[in-house]
Amino acid sequence: MHCSVVADFFSILKKKKKNVFFCYAVLPQNIGTLHGLFLFFISLFPFTLILTTDNNYLFTKKKAKKFSFLVVWVQFFLARKKISNSTESIMDNAPAPSVYIKTSPRDSEVEKAQNINSATPFVTLPSLPVPISRGQCVVYDQEVLICGGLYTRDCYSYHVLEKKYKKICSYPKDVKLRGHSVVKRVNSNTNDTMLLSFGGYKNEKKHTLTMKYVSVWNGEKQTSNCNQWLPLMDKNEDKPIIIGGDEDDYDGMRSVIGGSNNHLLFITYRPKNIDVFNLDTFQYVNRGILPSDNWIYFHGFVSKTKSELTSTSTEANEKKSEMILFQRKTGLAIEYDEDSKSFDFRKLSVFDDMAPLSEYAHVCINDTILFFGGHGGPKLGVSKAIHKYSLKENTWVKFEHNLSTPLSDCVSVLSEDNTYVHILGGFNDHRDEMTIHVKTKATDWMDEKEKEKMQIYNREKELEKEKNRKKLQASHFFCCCLFFYLCCL
Structure with a gap:
C-alpha cells in the first residue's frame, strides 16, 4: 500500500x-x-x-x-x-x-477459516439468497459477484469477511439469461472495474450490457451510472454494440479475456466456433473452427496466466494468447497470435472418467485446472467427482474426496488472492436448483511442486x-x- x-x-x-x-x-x-x-x-x-x-x-x-x-x-x-x-x-x-x-474482530475469523483440515476440504458458507444454476461469477477484492442465472435476473455480492450477501441490481426484464457470460475488465489508468455481460439464443434477441461496479459494502451513496446494467455503447457513433449475430447460438458458451492489453474477448460456442472480439474497437478480429469431434457447449474454457505462457518474456510472446478447452472427449490447447491473427491448435489427452462429462464447474490455478461435478448424460447422471489436469505434465488426477452432493451447472471462481476456490449453485441429481455455497483451499488440491509454483x-x-x-x-x-x-x- x-x-x-x-x-x-x-x-x-x-x-x-x-x-x-x-x-x-x-x-x-x-x-x-x-x-x-x-x-x-x-x-x-x-x-x-x-x-x-x-x-x-x-x-x-x-x-x-x-x-x-x-x-x-x-x-x-x-x-x-x-x-x-x-x-x-x-x-x-x-x-x-x-x-x-x-x-x-474479523481477524480471528480469517485465521480459523485458513486452518482447514485436509480430511474435510470444504467449508460450508451461508446459502445463496436464491437458488442459482448456470450462474456467472467474478471476484472483486474481498467480494464474489454473482451475476444472474438460468432462472434469476438478480445480481448479488458476497463479502468473504462479512459472510453476508447484498443485492447489487437486477438485469432488465427483457433480457434472457439462458446462455450468458460475464467477464471482468479493469481499466489500468483509472482502476475502474467494468463487467461485461452478453449472450442469447440463436435467432433471438441478444444482450450486450456493461456495469461499472463500485462496492456495495463501502456505505457510500452510489452514482447513477454505477452498479446497474447498461447497454454497451459506441461513443463515436452513439449506438449500442451487440456481440454476436442472429445465427450465433450462445446457449452454453464460454468466454475469456486475453490479448497483450487484455483487450481481446475469446468466445467459444456451438457447434465448434471460436470468435475473437476487440473490446477497444468493438470489432470482430477473427473467427475460427475448433478441431473437435463433438459439439462445444457447457464446456471448460480457461486462459493460461502470462507467467505460464513461456519461460522468457519477449515482445513476440506478449502478442500471443494461450487457452485451454475441454469438452467431453475433446481437449485442445489454443494459441492465438495477434500479429498474424491466426490460431494454432494442439490436442490434449482426456481422462476416461472425464470424457462423458460436461456442465461442470472449473477453475484454473497457474498450470492446474480443477473440475467439480458435471453431468454424464442419462447413463451416468450428475457427478460429484473432482478431477485435476496438469497443463505442464499433460496428466490427470481423480481425487478420493468428492463434493458433498452431486452437482451440475454449478460455477466456481478463484479468490483474488488465489487462496480459496468458491463453488456456488447448480442442479443436484434430482434436477433441483441449489443454494449451496462452499469454499476450499486451493493448496489442498496441489502437490508440493504445484504449491511452490x-x-x-x-x-x-x-x-x-x-x-x-x-x-x-x-x-x-x-x-x-x-x-x-x-x-x-
Missing part, C-alpha cells in the same frame, strides 16, 4: 476559508524519506490529517478533530516502525501485514501490484503538491 493523498475540495468550497481543508492520507507499507519530507511540508499548514490503513482507520474524521497534529505525527512514526519490520514478509510470500491501532506466481502478482501502486502514488503526489502550492498563493 503506497502513499496516496487526496485533498477534499468540497470542504474548501463549503467552509470558504483560506488554507483550511481536510487531507486524507493512506499509510504506505514502505514509507521513505520522500514521504516523510512531504508530510513535514504539509504539516506547516493548518489542517486535519487522517491516516487510514485500508478500511481500518487510525483516526476517524470525527475523532481526528480532537487530536493535535503532534499526536498524529507520533502515530505516523510508530506505524512506520511496525511496517519496516514486516516488509521482508512480502518477499517470503507471506500475506502483507496490515497496521492496526485497534484489532479487528503458486507461491512464485503470488509473489510476482504482488510485485506487479506494487508497481501499479507506485504509478498511482506518483500522480497523486504531483497533484497534491500542485494543489498545496496553489493554496499558498
Whole structure:
C-alpha cells in the first residue's frame, strides 16, 4: 500500500476559508524519506490529517478533530516502525501485514477459516439468497459477484469477511439469461472495474450490457451510472454494440479475456466456433473452427496466466494468447497470435472418467485446472467427482474426496488472492436448483511442486501490484503538491 493523498475540495468550497481543508492520507507499507519530507511540508499548514490503513482507520474524521497534529505525527512514526519490520514478509510470500491501532474482530475469523483440515476440504458458507444454476461469477477484492442465472435476473455480492450477501441490481426484464457470460475488465489508468455481460439464443434477441461496479459494502451513496446494467455503447457513433449475430447460438458458451492489453474477448460456442472480439474497437478480429469431434457447449474454457505462457518474456510472446478447452472427449490447447491473427491448435489427452462429462464447474490455478461435478448424460447422471489436469505434465488426477452432493451447472471462481476456490449453485441429481455455497483451499488440491509454483506466481502478482501502486502514488503526489502550492498563493 503506497502513499496516496487526496485533498477534499468540497470542504474548501463549503467552509470558504483560506488554507483550511481536510487531507486524507493512506499509510504506505514502505514509507521513505520522500514521504516523510512531504508530510513535514504539509504539516506547516493548518489542517486535519487522517491516516487510514485500508478500511481500518487510525483516526476517524470525527475523532481526528480532537487530536493535535503532534499526536498524529507520533502515530505516523510508530506505524512506520511496525511496517519496516514486516516488509521482508512480502518477499517470503507471506500475506502483507496490515497496521492496526485497534484489532479487528474479523481477524480471528480469517485465521480459523485458513486452518482447514485436509480430511474435510470444504467449508460450508451461508446459502445463496436464491437458488442459482448456470450462474456467472467474478471476484472483486474481498467480494464474489454473482451475476444472474438460468432462472434469476438478480445480481448479488458476497463479502468473504462479512459472510453476508447484498443485492447489487437486477438485469432488465427483457433480457434472457439462458446462455450468458460475464467477464471482468479493469481499466489500468483509472482502476475502474467494468463487467461485461452478453449472450442469447440463436435467432433471438441478444444482450450486450456493461456495469461499472463500485462496492456495495463501502456505505457510500452510489452514482447513477454505477452498479446497474447498461447497454454497451459506441461513443463515436452513439449506438449500442451487440456481440454476436442472429445465427450465433450462445446457449452454453464460454468466454475469456486475453490479448497483450487484455483487450481481446475469446468466445467459444456451438457447434465448434471460436470468435475473437476487440473490446477497444468493438470489432470482430477473427473467427475460427475448433478441431473437435463433438459439439462445444457447457464446456471448460480457461486462459493460461502470462507467467505460464513461456519461460522468457519477449515482445513476440506478449502478442500471443494461450487457452485451454475441454469438452467431453475433446481437449485442445489454443494459441492465438495477434500479429498474424491466426490460431494454432494442439490436442490434449482426456481422462476416461472425464470424457462423458460436461456442465461442470472449473477453475484454473497457474498450470492446474480443477473440475467439480458435471453431468454424464442419462447413463451416468450428475457427478460429484473432482478431477485435476496438469497443463505442464499433460496428466490427470481423480481425487478420493468428492463434493458433498452431486452437482451440475454449478460455477466456481478463484479468490483474488488465489487462496480459496468458491463453488456456488447448480442442479443436484434430482434436477433441483441449489443454494449451496462452499469454499476450499486451493493448496489442498496441489502437490508440493504445484504449491511452490503458486507461491512464485503470488509473489510476482504482488510485485506487479506494487508497481501499479507506485504509478498511482506518483500522480497523486504531483497533484497534491500542485494543489498545496496553489493554496499558498
